[in-house]
Amino acid sequence: MTGTRAEAAYIRSLAAFRTPTLGLLHGRHAPFVVSALTTLFSADRPAVPIADAHAEVAEALDELRAGGYDDDDRRIPAGTGREVCRTWAKQGWLVQQIDDDVEVYRLSAHAVEALEITGRTGGGRTRVSNSRVRTLLEAVERLADSAEADPIKRIVRLTAERDALDAEILRIQAEGTAPIDDEELYEEAENVLHLARELPADFTRVAESLKQMQRDVVAHLRRDERPTGEVLREYLQRARDVMQSTPEGRAFAGALRLIGDPERIDALTEQLHTLLAQPFARHMDAAQRTEFDAIGRRVELGVEEVLAAQRRASHVITGQVKTHDPLRDRQIDDLLRDVISGLHDWARTAPAAAPVDPVRSLPLIDLGRLRQSVGDVRPPGAPAPLSDADDDVEYIEGDSRAWGGPRYDELEAYVAGMDGAFDLGEAFAGAPDDTRRPVDLVGLLEIAHRNGMTEGDEVSTVETLRPDGTTRRFAFAAVTARATKEDDDD
Template sequence: MTGSRAEAAYARAVVAFSTPTLDLLHGRFAPFVVASLTLLFTADRSAVPIADAHAELAEVLDELRGAGYDDEDRKLPAGGGRDVCRSWVRLGWLVQQIDDDVEVYRLSAHAVEALEIAGRTGGGRTRVSNSRVRTLLDAVEHLSDIAEADPIRRLARLRAERGVIDAEIARIDESGRADPHDDDELLEEAENVLHLARELPADFTRVAESLKAMQRDVVAHLRRDERPTGEVLREYLQRAQDVMQSTSEGRAFAGALRLIGDPDRIDALTEQLRGLLAQPFARALDRDQRAELDAIGRRVEFGVEEVLAAQRRASHVITGQVRTHDPLRDRQIDDLLRDVIAGLHSWSGPGSVAEPVRSMPLIDLGHLRQTVSDIRPPRAPSPLTDPEDVDFVDHDTREWGGPRYAELEDLVAGLGDGFDLAAAFQDAPDATRRPVDLLGLLEIAHRNGMSDGDGVSVVEALRPDGTTRRFAFGAVTARTTKEETDE
């Protein structure tokens, strides 16, 4: 009997130490892991982008190595931040997710629980306090009350509670003051609140992970196609609609959500915590305890959001799988993945040699057409012999069109043998002082012949809507026409 009890106890201990929680705390680099995860993840930062986590962890490693912590006994893991984070994912301490199209790391439930144990153990006093015993007794009393089926005994308890409350009300009315408890008792109560709050993140994470596990289970059963498609669709669509009720953790969280999911309740909790921190007894708390007490409301809020996000993600994945379920295609994909994995194993084995790809395979296109029809148009369009041949929809369309070449040619013809292009443009009528007309005038000057000066000319162009635009260019002296300059 003793041997079987010892064996059973030993077997339970072996199972406990095989979990990622105790593996984290019992590992060779446990102090580094606990310290790093505590720095990366806080009450206000439950998810960290993967790139940021790699960079921040690399900084932690460099700082500790620079301080000499890795000189003896190998107290720090090898590699950089990326290698360490990937190993933590394999060990079950970090979880990779996609939030708003960004890959992030989150703590697993095992890691949260390990950090809670480390924080509670290293936080100083751990004692059997009056507050914790009273919490246990209150929980037992509440369980007994809600399980009580005898109405007479239930009424007796309620009347006794009402008598105590009425006596307290009468005392305050008579004395006109509410005497608070002494500071030691209030500090003990605060430590109990912190103890209870440290367990919340692990509870929330366990619910979220149970939903993810249920999601994987649903998809795996659907892909195996063990039952008729209609039966599978009916069952799993129902589970997708009511995913929170599919696990015991989810049902427990749904009950808790009715208590803490109300935004007004969260706001009230935050105000209560701020009021407590303003009390005189709170000055006896250290800085970490005060910060932890102040973050309880945010912990609850982030925990609720984490579970609800996991619920939405599971519903989306299951619904998408049901809608696109194709047994034949799924089997083909599974076969292909198995072939790829088998090939990778054969390449990565000891002494294995992978043949290099010396040339890319040629695709068999079959017989291509050897003649094609003439893609050239049958004839070119007729040239425009007169600018007036162009029909504009309205006057405004022409105003915003290209240069007015006819008006510009007439302007140049009346300027004499040579002229300064900037001065000619500034003296032109408003209708031909648009930015495009400046380009047209430069084109005409280039065609007839022009010479560049050493200065810089600045002109002001006028758009059709009345706005102006200044342009600067090298000074240009232009000729009137080619014919006149050739004589």
């Protein structure tokens, strides 16, 4: 029995060390990999253009080699920055994507988890604090309350919590708030940082699960083994399962609810800034303060990463569905299989140094004779001119022109009858009903601006009349207008 248990434990350990996470931490070049990835990526820089990443890794390699670290038990990898980054991508630590037509590197979920482990290990001891134990106890209580099926027991528990809150309120009203020790507040802040460090890996795992679903759906569509509708239904069901049945999906759903409320995320950011200004924050070092201040941004970036993966998967799958041609795909697959089969047959019989003539161009199709001229694209004649006469127009259910723009002719004639300067609001109030529409007020202001007008400090209020008899009041700065335009000499 003992041997069986030891063998099972050893097999589990072997499987764990085959994962990219422990492969990164257990490798010979682990210190350099961790330091380089930590330098390349940050909360504000989740994606790095591939060319920039190659250049920055090459610069780090040159600096360390010049400093003599290359001789430190061969802990610095050989090769250029491009070769090192490609090796990391093959190991599963970097993911290549295209963002805004630019090819970038992103950290994989395994790399994020490895960096979190090294960050926690190098960030100091892990203390069994009051805050951490209380977080555990509260989580267990919430779980027990959610699992409780007896409504009487739940009511009793809620009533006890309410009584405790009421007693605490009365105590604070009578005695005031007792100051909390800075050391205890610092422990609370450490617990917040500990919880926040677990989020990026969860977000990355959700994004990678969506990418894996995208690849599976496209593969099923290309194999044409099942109807397209059935494949898409399975994709939608798996997408729902990711958000509901996994810890990573639940973390994402909770963060999405948080980001969906702008007031709540703004309140979170303000609370973090306020906490950093408290006296207990002096116990935090610069790295902890920076990490504490970036919690809100870290959550936002994680949600953006998952949403981007969702959009990218939907875009790829939609394009595949639109362009999916089973007959064409089957013909291409058959052609590729024939080429590979012919290559294998040729390789078995051809000598090792036999030259291979490349296919430099594809054969051209014979289209025959194409038309070299087209008909006259000009129209046969100009259209008949529009008529300005009103007698050939029949208006039904009233004159629709009443709902048109300003009646400039009537307004200009009305303004021309004014004597010198006049108040525009009073003039509009005295105009005929058919020129007191809202658009006519705009037209009157335009005419006043054209003739020259002066704005005062008072406010004019006018009442407009729509063609259907309804009214609407407008207020604007008092305007003194002129009946005619002033000469340039004036």
